[in-house]
């Protein structure tokens with residue numbers, strides 16, 4: 001498969017890239033790193049990326065900043081970091097990218113454990129991850145041409161055996177699951 005991996009140079013991306021590259025053609029992208037640069041907070045940048053790379057079979061996103069801090073420190077500006085970047089960034093990737101996916105292709109977004117099992121100081125992540133998961137449930141009902149969409153919701157990656165993390169992403173890309181929030185190491 002021809003797979004676009006956004007955030008390939010990050011903590012999760014660096015784990016996924018060599019594993020997926022064993023079986024698939026990987027096109028890497030990031031803000032300042034990878035085969036192509038993209039800023040997922042900018043719809044024009046997303047459109048340009050897809051125009052440059054052409055048709056693909058799968059898009060995996062492991063990119064998206066979000067504010068971490070106590071509730072008292074949270075304000076609209078800090079909340080907007082995650083909303084613009086991790087939430088709307090990934091959603092816009094799907095809205096724009098669906099035109100560029102081959103039939104029966106797939107999107108794999110990344111949310112996180114703080115969406116449904118939050119600990120203190122993670123209200124911003126809880127909102128953003130919850131929004132991503134809800135989008136998956138709804139969008140999976142409407143994507144056309146057999147295109148699937150799932151989210152991987154990992155716990156802290158440093159605590160996860162590598163094969164558990166990679167298996168979750170492989171499951172989303174290579175199997176037929178659709179509309180699933182795949183929880184890893186809860």
Ligand SMILES: NC(=O)c1ccc[n+]([C@@H]2O[C@H](COP(=O)([O-])OP(=O)(O)OC[C@H]3O[C@@H](n4cnc5c(N)ncnc54)[C@H](OP(=O)(O)O)[C@@H]3O)[C@@H](O)[C@H]2O)c1
Nearest residue numbers: 007009010011012030031032033039040063064112156157
């Ligand atoms: N790490 C964890 O323990 C963990 C656990 C649960 C969920 N998650 C979620 O998984 C995702 C990836 O986490 P991570 O720890 O691997 O992140 P990371 O180490 O900070 O790496 C993020 C990667 O995404 C790229 N990126 C960031 N913002 C971008 C943007 N606006 N447009 C395009 N590329 C962008 C970066 O590119 P450049 O390097 O080029 O800037 C980098 O390659 C995040 O959404 C995070 O919330 C992480």
